[in-house]
Amino acid sequence: MIRLFTLALLLATSPAHADVFKKLKRATEARQTHTLTKMLKHDRSVVRQRAAAGLAKCPFLEVRKISADPLIRCLENANERDFVRAACGKTLALVDEKRAVSGIISAINDARGDARFSLVEALAMFRTPEARATLNELKGDIDPFVSSAAQGAKQ
Numbered sequence: 001m002i003r004l005f006t007l008a009l010l011l012a013t014s015p016a017h018a019d020v021f022k023k024l025k026r027a028t029e030a031r032q033t034h035t036l037t038k039m040l041k042h043d044r045s046v047v048r049q050r051a052a053a054g055l056a057k058c059p060f061l062e063v064r065k066i067s068a069d070p071l072i073r074c075l076e077n078a079n080e081r082d083f084v085r086a087a088c089g090k091t092l093a094l095v096d097e098k099r100a101v102s103g104i105i106s107a108i109n110d111a112r113g114d115a116r117f118s119l120v121e122a123l124a125m126f127r128t129p130e131a132r133a134t135l136n137e138l139k140g141d142i143d144p145f146v147s148s149a150a151q152g153a154k155q
Contacts, residue, residue: 072099075092
């Protein structure tokens, strides 16, 4: 509900921002991997986050071929917003891009709150030794959501 309100507020206050969100919506619905990948470089973090999430709806092989490197760069960028890094990590996990494991682990160590939980969920999709070791460590995390996500991971 809050997301809809925020989007409505953005649309009402700035026609230029409305165009970006319309383009983002069209690209997501049409599964336009190239367009969404280009939007990962947008100056607004919410657009980068939505582009990364939109890529999860595109054909996985196409995302791995075209978008994996930009998504990994976004994930590994310590200056990027936590929620953007989480969206990149989730998309990379969905397409089973194993090169993302170390970036997800690094982002988990940097992130807070919901983003951290999302990153742990993304890490739980991988079966690599590095992912398993990190998930075992996170089982004792002080954040109950993080520890629950780590415990729920299939080993």
